[in-house]
Amino acid sequence: MDGIHDMGGMDGFGKVLPEANEPPFHEAWEGRVLAMQRALGYAGAWHIDVSRAAQERLPPQVYLTSSYYQRWELAMESNVTERGLADADEIAAGHALREGKPLMRKLTPDLVQQGMTRGSFFRQAQAPARFKPGDRVRTRNIHPRTHTRLPRYARGRVGVIERQHGCHAFPDAVATDRGDDPQWLYTVVFDGRELWGADADPMVKVSIDAFEPYLDPA
Protein backbone atom coordinates (compact mmCIF):
# COMPACT_ATOMS: atom_id res chain seq x y z
CA MET A 1 0.00 0.00 0.00
CA ASP A 2 1.05 3.58 -0.61
CA GLY A 3 1.50 4.25 3.10
CA ILE A 4 3.54 6.49 5.34
CA HIS A 5 5.97 3.62 6.00
CA ASP A 6 7.27 3.93 2.41
CA MET A 7 9.43 6.96 3.19
CA GLY A 8 12.39 6.59 0.86
CA GLY A 9 13.05 9.99 -0.76
CA MET A 10 10.69 12.07 1.40
CA ASP A 11 11.97 15.45 2.57
CA GLY A 12 11.45 17.28 5.83
CA PHE A 13 12.29 14.74 8.53
CA GLY A 14 15.50 16.56 9.44
CA LYS A 15 18.94 15.37 10.39
CA VAL A 16 19.92 11.89 11.46
CA LEU A 17 20.68 12.01 15.18
CA PRO A 18 22.94 9.20 16.40
CA GLU A 19 22.86 8.54 20.16
CA ALA A 20 26.18 7.90 21.91
CA ASN A 21 26.40 4.64 23.89
CA GLU A 22 22.86 3.64 23.04
CA PRO A 23 21.50 0.79 25.22
CA PRO A 24 19.86 -2.26 23.56
CA PHE A 25 16.52 -1.19 25.07
CA HIS A 26 15.53 2.22 26.42
CA GLU A 27 12.69 0.79 28.51
CA ALA A 28 12.07 -2.71 29.85
CA TRP A 29 8.77 -3.12 27.95
CA GLU A 30 10.60 -2.77 24.62
CA GLY A 31 12.44 -6.02 25.28
CA ARG A 32 9.17 -7.78 26.17
CA VAL A 33 7.59 -6.61 22.90
CA LEU A 34 10.53 -7.85 20.87
CA ALA A 35 10.59 -11.19 22.69
CA MET A 36 6.81 -11.69 22.36
CA GLN A 37 7.08 -11.07 18.64
CA ARG A 38 9.85 -13.66 18.40
CA ALA A 39 7.91 -16.20 20.44
CA LEU A 40 4.73 -15.73 18.38
CA GLY A 41 6.73 -16.04 15.17
CA TYR A 42 8.20 -19.30 16.40
CA ALA A 43 4.73 -20.50 17.38
CA GLY A 44 3.57 -19.90 13.80
CA ALA A 45 0.97 -17.31 14.82
CA TRP A 46 1.77 -15.27 11.70
CA HIS A 47 4.59 -14.52 9.27
CA ILE A 48 6.89 -11.52 9.47
CA ASP A 49 5.23 -9.95 6.43
CA VAL A 50 1.89 -10.08 8.23
CA SER A 51 3.52 -8.16 11.07
CA ARG A 52 4.96 -5.58 8.65
CA ALA A 53 1.60 -5.22 6.92
CA ALA A 54 -0.14 -4.54 10.24
CA GLN A 55 2.34 -1.75 11.02
CA GLU A 56 1.79 -0.26 7.57
CA ARG A 57 -1.96 -0.13 8.19
CA LEU A 58 -1.55 2.04 11.29
CA PRO A 59 -2.98 5.53 10.63
CA PRO A 60 -0.15 7.76 9.33
CA GLN A 61 -0.34 10.11 12.32
CA VAL A 62 -0.04 7.13 14.70
CA TYR A 63 2.82 5.62 12.71
CA LEU A 64 4.82 8.84 12.77
CA THR A 65 4.32 9.59 16.44
CA SER A 66 4.98 6.07 17.72
CA SER A 67 8.40 4.63 18.44
CA TYR A 68 9.62 1.48 16.73
CA TYR A 69 8.58 -0.84 19.57
CA GLN A 70 5.29 1.01 20.07
CA ARG A 71 4.47 0.22 16.45
CA TRP A 72 5.34 -3.43 17.07
CA GLU A 73 3.01 -3.53 20.07
CA LEU A 74 0.15 -1.92 18.17
CA ALA A 75 0.64 -4.23 15.18
CA MET A 76 0.82 -7.25 17.47
CA GLU A 77 -2.46 -6.31 19.16
CA SER A 78 -4.13 -5.98 15.73
CA ASN A 79 -2.85 -9.33 14.56
CA VAL A 80 -3.76 -11.08 17.81
CA THR A 81 -7.36 -9.90 17.58
CA GLU A 82 -7.75 -10.12 13.78
CA ARG A 83 -6.48 -13.69 13.82
CA GLY A 84 -8.74 -14.67 16.67
CA LEU A 85 -5.93 -15.47 19.11
CA ALA A 86 -7.44 -13.18 21.75
CA ASP A 87 -10.24 -10.65 21.89
CA ALA A 88 -10.10 -6.94 22.57
CA ASP A 89 -11.95 -7.33 25.88
CA GLU A 90 -9.23 -9.72 27.08
CA ILE A 91 -6.43 -7.32 26.15
CA ALA A 92 -8.35 -4.53 27.89
CA ALA A 93 -8.78 -6.71 30.98
CA GLY A 94 -5.19 -7.95 30.94
CA HIS A 95 -6.41 -11.53 31.39
CA ALA A 96 -7.58 -14.39 29.24
CA LEU A 97 -11.34 -14.75 29.44
CA ARG A 98 -11.61 -17.65 27.02
CA GLU A 99 -9.56 -20.70 26.00
CA GLY A 100 -6.65 -20.19 23.61
CA LYS A 101 -6.47 -21.58 20.09
CA PRO A 102 -3.94 -24.33 19.30
CA LEU A 103 -0.75 -23.02 17.67
CA MET A 104 1.88 -24.99 15.75
CA ARG A 105 4.41 -25.06 18.61
CA LYS A 106 5.59 -23.08 21.63
CA LEU A 107 8.90 -21.41 22.35
CA THR A 108 10.15 -22.75 25.68
CA PRO A 109 13.45 -21.78 27.37
CA ASP A 110 15.32 -24.82 26.01
CA LEU A 111 14.39 -23.82 22.44
CA VAL A 112 15.35 -20.14 22.62
CA GLN A 113 18.64 -20.50 20.76
CA GLN A 114 16.80 -22.19 17.91
CA GLY A 115 13.93 -19.71 18.09
CA MET A 116 16.32 -16.79 17.65
CA THR A 117 17.81 -18.12 14.41
CA ARG A 118 16.19 -16.63 11.36
CA GLY A 119 14.35 -19.08 9.20
CA SER A 120 15.26 -19.50 5.56
CA PHE A 121 13.16 -17.74 2.95
CA PHE A 122 14.42 -19.93 0.09
CA ARG A 123 11.62 -21.81 -1.67
CA GLN A 124 11.39 -24.30 -4.52
CA ALA A 125 11.27 -22.48 -7.88
CA GLN A 126 8.06 -22.85 -9.86
CA ALA A 127 9.62 -21.68 -13.15
CA PRO A 128 13.08 -20.80 -14.50
CA ALA A 129 14.44 -17.33 -13.64
CA ARG A 130 13.38 -14.78 -16.25
CA PHE A 131 16.39 -12.48 -15.78
CA LYS A 132 20.14 -12.78 -15.35
CA PRO A 133 22.83 -10.38 -14.12
CA GLY A 134 23.42 -7.63 -16.67
CA ASP A 135 19.83 -7.55 -17.95
CA ARG A 136 18.11 -4.17 -18.14
CA VAL A 137 14.72 -4.11 -16.46
CA ARG A 138 11.99 -1.62 -15.74
CA THR A 139 10.18 -1.87 -12.43
CA ARG A 140 6.43 -2.00 -12.74
CA ASN A 141 4.26 0.92 -11.83
CA ILE A 142 2.07 -0.93 -9.36
CA HIS A 143 0.03 0.40 -6.43
CA PRO A 144 -1.46 -2.57 -4.61
CA ARG A 145 -3.70 -1.67 -1.66
CA THR A 146 -2.04 -4.49 0.28
CA HIS A 147 1.55 -5.19 1.34
CA THR A 148 4.34 -4.89 -1.22
CA ARG A 149 8.12 -4.56 -0.99
CA LEU A 150 8.54 -2.41 -4.10
CA PRO A 151 9.10 1.10 -2.75
CA ARG A 152 7.37 4.00 -4.49
CA TYR A 153 10.60 5.80 -5.36
CA ALA A 154 11.71 2.80 -7.43
CA ARG A 155 8.52 2.16 -9.43
CA GLY A 156 8.55 2.62 -13.21
CA ARG A 157 12.37 3.03 -13.24
CA VAL A 158 15.01 1.43 -15.40
CA GLY A 159 17.81 -0.45 -13.70
CA VAL A 160 20.19 -3.35 -14.19
CA ILE A 161 20.04 -6.80 -12.62
CA GLU A 162 23.22 -7.16 -10.59
CA ARG A 163 22.69 -10.31 -8.54
CA GLN A 164 20.24 -13.15 -8.39
CA HIS A 165 19.48 -14.38 -4.85
CA GLY A 166 17.53 -17.54 -5.62
CA CYS A 167 13.83 -18.13 -5.27
CA HIS A 168 12.13 -16.75 -2.14
CA ALA A 169 8.73 -16.63 -0.47
CA PHE A 170 6.88 -13.65 -1.98
CA PRO A 171 5.89 -11.10 0.70
CA ASP A 172 3.00 -9.66 -1.32
CA ALA A 173 1.36 -13.10 -1.25
CA VAL A 174 2.41 -14.14 2.26
CA ALA A 175 1.04 -10.96 3.83
CA THR A 176 -2.40 -11.61 2.34
CA ASP A 177 -2.51 -15.30 3.33
CA ARG A 178 -2.05 -16.48 -0.25
CA GLY A 179 0.77 -18.90 0.61
CA ASP A 180 4.45 -18.54 -0.28
CA ASP A 181 3.96 -18.09 -4.05
CA PRO A 182 7.78 -18.46 -4.56
CA GLN A 183 9.43 -15.87 -6.81
CA TRP A 184 12.95 -15.18 -8.02
CA LEU A 185 14.69 -12.37 -6.19
CA TYR A 186 17.22 -9.97 -7.75
CA THR A 187 19.32 -6.99 -6.73
CA VAL A 188 18.41 -4.26 -9.21
CA VAL A 189 20.70 -1.24 -9.29
CA PHE A 190 19.62 2.22 -10.45
CA ASP A 191 21.63 5.28 -11.31
CA GLY A 192 20.82 8.03 -8.80
CA ARG A 193 19.72 10.29 -11.65
CA GLU A 194 17.19 7.72 -12.88
CA LEU A 195 15.52 7.95 -9.47
CA TRP A 196 16.02 11.59 -8.51
CA GLY A 197 16.42 13.47 -11.78
CA ALA A 198 19.19 15.04 -13.81
CA ASP A 199 20.42 17.24 -10.95
CA ALA A 200 21.13 14.31 -8.65
CA ASP A 201 24.66 13.34 -7.57
CA PRO A 202 26.12 11.38 -10.54
CA MET A 203 28.25 9.33 -8.14
CA VAL A 204 25.33 7.70 -6.33
CA LYS A 205 23.78 4.35 -7.16
CA VAL A 206 20.87 2.81 -5.28
CA SER A 207 19.72 -0.78 -5.34
CA ILE A 208 16.62 -2.58 -4.18
CA ASP A 209 16.02 -6.30 -3.91
CA ALA A 210 13.13 -6.93 -6.27
CA PHE A 211 10.95 -9.98 -6.74
CA GLU A 212 10.40 -11.05 -10.35
CA PRO A 213 6.73 -9.94 -10.52
CA TYR A 214 7.97 -6.37 -9.92
CA LEU A 215 10.03 -6.41 -13.14
CA ASP A 216 9.65 -6.20 -16.91
CA PRO A 217 12.44 -6.38 -19.50
CA ALA A 218 13.63 -2.91 -20.61
Next chain:
Amino acid sequence: MQLRVRALESVLTEKGYIDPAALDLIVEAYETRVGPHNGARVVARAWSDPAFKQALLEDGSKAVRTMGHESRVGDHLVVLENTPAQHNMVVCTLCSCYPWEVLGLPPVWYKSAPYRSRAVKDPRGVLADFGVKLPKETQIRVWDSTAETRFLVLPTRPAGTEGWSEERLASLVTRDCMIGTGLPKKSEEVR
Protein backbone atom coordinates in the same frame (compact mmCIF):
# COMPACT_ATOMS: atom_id res chain seq x y z
CA MET B 1 2.89 1.59 27.23
CA GLN B 2 4.41 -0.51 30.00
CA LEU B 3 0.92 -1.48 31.28
CA ARG B 4 -0.38 -2.13 27.80
CA VAL B 5 2.52 -4.46 27.00
CA ARG B 6 2.15 -6.25 30.32
CA ALA B 7 -1.58 -6.78 29.61
CA LEU B 8 -0.83 -8.35 26.24
CA GLU B 9 1.89 -10.56 27.71
CA SER B 10 -0.47 -11.79 30.45
CA VAL B 11 -3.21 -12.63 27.96
CA LEU B 12 -0.86 -14.47 25.60
CA THR B 13 0.72 -16.37 28.50
CA GLU B 14 -2.63 -17.40 30.01
CA LYS B 15 -3.78 -18.51 26.57
CA GLY B 16 -0.75 -20.79 26.45
CA TYR B 17 0.89 -19.17 23.40
CA ILE B 18 4.08 -17.88 25.02
CA ASP B 19 6.33 -18.72 27.97
CA PRO B 20 7.61 -15.68 29.92
CA ALA B 21 10.78 -17.58 30.88
CA ALA B 22 11.66 -17.92 27.19
CA LEU B 23 11.00 -14.19 26.76
CA ASP B 24 13.47 -13.46 29.59
CA LEU B 25 16.17 -15.41 27.76
CA ILE B 26 15.57 -13.61 24.47
CA VAL B 27 15.85 -10.21 26.16
CA GLU B 28 18.99 -11.30 27.97
CA ALA B 29 20.58 -12.54 24.74
CA TYR B 30 20.10 -9.16 23.05
CA GLU B 31 21.28 -7.30 26.13
CA THR B 32 24.42 -9.32 26.65
CA ARG B 33 25.49 -11.52 23.76
CA VAL B 34 24.16 -10.52 20.36
CA GLY B 35 25.77 -7.28 19.29
CA PRO B 36 28.16 -5.60 16.86
CA HIS B 37 31.14 -7.40 18.41
CA ASN B 38 29.93 -10.44 16.43
CA GLY B 39 30.20 -8.54 13.15
CA ALA B 40 33.52 -7.01 14.21
CA ARG B 41 34.98 -10.51 14.55
CA VAL B 42 33.81 -11.35 11.04
CA VAL B 43 35.41 -8.20 9.61
CA ALA B 44 38.68 -8.77 11.47
CA ARG B 45 38.85 -12.35 10.19
CA ALA B 46 38.24 -11.14 6.63
CA TRP B 47 41.02 -8.56 7.00
CA SER B 48 43.49 -11.22 8.15
CA ASP B 49 42.51 -14.24 6.09
CA PRO B 50 42.15 -13.79 2.30
CA ALA B 51 40.53 -17.21 1.82
CA PHE B 52 37.91 -16.41 4.47
CA LYS B 53 37.29 -13.02 2.87
CA GLN B 54 36.68 -14.61 -0.50
CA ALA B 55 34.31 -17.16 1.03
CA LEU B 56 32.53 -14.36 2.90
CA LEU B 57 31.96 -12.31 -0.25
CA GLU B 58 30.72 -15.40 -2.10
CA ASP B 59 28.28 -16.59 0.58
CA GLY B 60 28.11 -14.51 3.77
CA SER B 61 25.83 -16.88 5.70
CA LYS B 62 27.93 -19.94 4.96
CA ALA B 63 31.25 -18.27 5.84
CA VAL B 64 29.95 -16.73 9.09
CA ARG B 65 28.54 -20.08 10.20
CA THR B 66 32.08 -21.49 10.24
CA MET B 67 32.94 -19.02 13.04
CA GLY B 68 30.58 -20.39 15.70
CA HIS B 69 28.64 -17.31 16.72
CA GLU B 70 26.52 -16.77 19.82
CA SER B 71 23.50 -16.41 17.60
CA ARG B 72 23.45 -18.71 14.62
CA VAL B 73 23.25 -16.91 11.31
CA GLY B 74 20.34 -17.68 9.04
CA ASP B 75 20.39 -17.61 5.26
CA HIS B 76 20.66 -14.57 3.01
CA LEU B 77 23.54 -12.62 4.60
CA VAL B 78 25.32 -10.64 1.86
CA VAL B 79 28.68 -9.00 2.57
CA LEU B 80 29.58 -5.82 0.65
CA GLU B 81 33.21 -4.85 0.29
CA ASN B 82 34.18 -1.19 0.39
CA THR B 83 36.91 -0.19 -2.05
CA PRO B 84 38.54 3.15 -2.88
CA ALA B 85 36.11 3.34 -5.84
CA GLN B 86 32.91 2.39 -4.00
CA HIS B 87 31.53 3.00 -0.51
CA ASN B 88 28.55 0.87 0.51
CA MET B 89 25.76 2.03 2.81
CA VAL B 90 22.74 0.02 3.99
CA VAL B 91 19.19 1.18 4.75
CA CYS B 92 15.70 -0.24 4.92
CA THR B 93 13.33 2.47 3.71
CA LEU B 94 10.16 0.39 4.19
CA CYS B 95 10.68 -0.82 7.76
CA SER B 96 14.01 -1.37 9.50
CA CYS B 97 15.52 -4.63 8.21
CA TYR B 98 18.97 -5.10 9.70
CA PRO B 99 21.45 -7.97 10.10
CA TRP B 100 20.57 -8.64 13.76
CA GLU B 101 22.59 -11.81 14.03
CA VAL B 102 25.87 -10.04 13.34
CA LEU B 103 25.11 -6.49 14.54
CA GLY B 104 22.54 -6.97 17.32
CA LEU B 105 19.53 -4.66 17.54
CA PRO B 106 19.41 -1.69 15.19
CA PRO B 107 20.07 1.71 16.77
CA VAL B 108 17.17 4.18 16.99
CA TRP B 109 18.59 6.39 14.22
CA TYR B 110 18.60 3.44 11.77
CA LYS B 111 14.86 2.99 12.40
CA SER B 112 14.10 6.72 12.27
CA ALA B 113 12.30 8.64 9.53
CA PRO B 114 15.28 10.96 8.83
CA TYR B 115 17.57 8.04 7.99
CA ARG B 116 15.00 5.93 6.13
CA SER B 117 13.84 8.89 4.02
CA ARG B 118 17.19 10.45 3.17
CA ALA B 119 19.65 7.58 2.81
CA VAL B 120 18.49 6.71 -0.72
CA LYS B 121 18.24 10.31 -1.95
CA ASP B 122 21.01 12.19 -0.18
CA PRO B 123 23.52 9.65 1.12
CA ARG B 124 26.35 12.19 1.15
CA GLY B 125 24.24 14.47 3.34
CA VAL B 126 23.48 11.58 5.70
CA LEU B 127 27.18 10.73 5.90
CA ALA B 128 27.83 14.37 6.80
CA ASP B 129 25.42 13.95 9.75
CA PHE B 130 27.81 11.24 10.93
CA GLY B 131 30.85 13.43 10.33
CA VAL B 132 31.99 11.32 7.37
CA LYS B 133 33.22 13.02 4.19
CA LEU B 134 34.26 10.87 1.25
CA PRO B 135 36.21 11.95 -1.83
CA LYS B 136 33.91 13.24 -4.60
CA GLU B 137 35.19 10.54 -6.94
CA THR B 138 34.14 7.73 -4.58
CA GLN B 139 30.87 6.26 -5.75
CA ILE B 140 28.30 5.78 -3.02
CA ARG B 141 26.21 2.68 -3.34
CA VAL B 142 23.10 2.51 -1.21
CA TRP B 143 21.52 -0.90 -0.61
CA ASP B 144 17.82 -0.72 0.29
CA SER B 145 16.96 -3.92 2.22
CA THR B 146 13.60 -4.51 0.58
CA ALA B 147 13.61 -8.32 0.87
CA GLU B 148 14.97 -10.90 3.34
CA THR B 149 18.55 -10.44 2.19
CA ARG B 150 20.59 -8.78 4.96
CA PHE B 151 23.65 -6.70 4.26
CA LEU B 152 26.91 -6.29 6.17
CA VAL B 153 29.51 -3.80 4.97
CA LEU B 154 33.12 -4.97 4.95
CA PRO B 155 35.06 -1.74 5.50
CA THR B 156 38.58 -1.10 4.25
CA ARG B 157 41.34 -2.20 6.61
CA PRO B 158 42.95 0.88 8.15
CA ALA B 159 46.57 1.69 7.35
CA GLY B 160 49.27 0.96 9.90
CA THR B 161 47.71 -2.30 11.13
CA GLU B 162 50.11 -4.75 9.51
CA GLY B 163 50.74 -7.79 11.68
CA TRP B 164 47.88 -7.03 14.10
CA SER B 165 46.02 -9.95 15.67
CA GLU B 166 42.36 -10.51 14.79
CA GLU B 167 41.36 -9.42 18.27
CA ARG B 168 43.20 -6.14 17.96
CA LEU B 169 41.82 -5.57 14.45
CA ALA B 170 38.28 -6.19 15.75
CA SER B 171 38.72 -3.28 18.18
CA LEU B 172 38.89 -0.94 15.15
CA VAL B 173 35.54 -2.09 13.79
CA THR B 174 32.57 0.05 14.81
CA ARG B 175 28.92 -0.79 14.33
CA ASP B 176 28.45 2.20 12.03
CA CYS B 177 31.28 1.18 9.72
CA MET B 178 29.50 -2.15 9.17
CA ILE B 179 26.29 -0.27 8.22
CA GLY B 180 28.26 2.11 6.02
CA THR B 181 27.55 5.32 7.93
CA GLY B 182 31.00 5.33 9.48
CA LEU B 183 34.60 4.37 8.87
CA PRO B 184 36.71 2.06 11.07
CA LYS B 185 38.81 3.65 13.79
CA LYS B 186 42.34 4.67 12.84
CA SER B 187 45.19 2.53 14.13
CA GLU B 188 46.37 5.29 16.49
CA GLU B 189 42.93 5.41 18.18
CA VAL B 190 43.42 1.87 19.51
CA ARG B 191 46.23 0.59 21.67
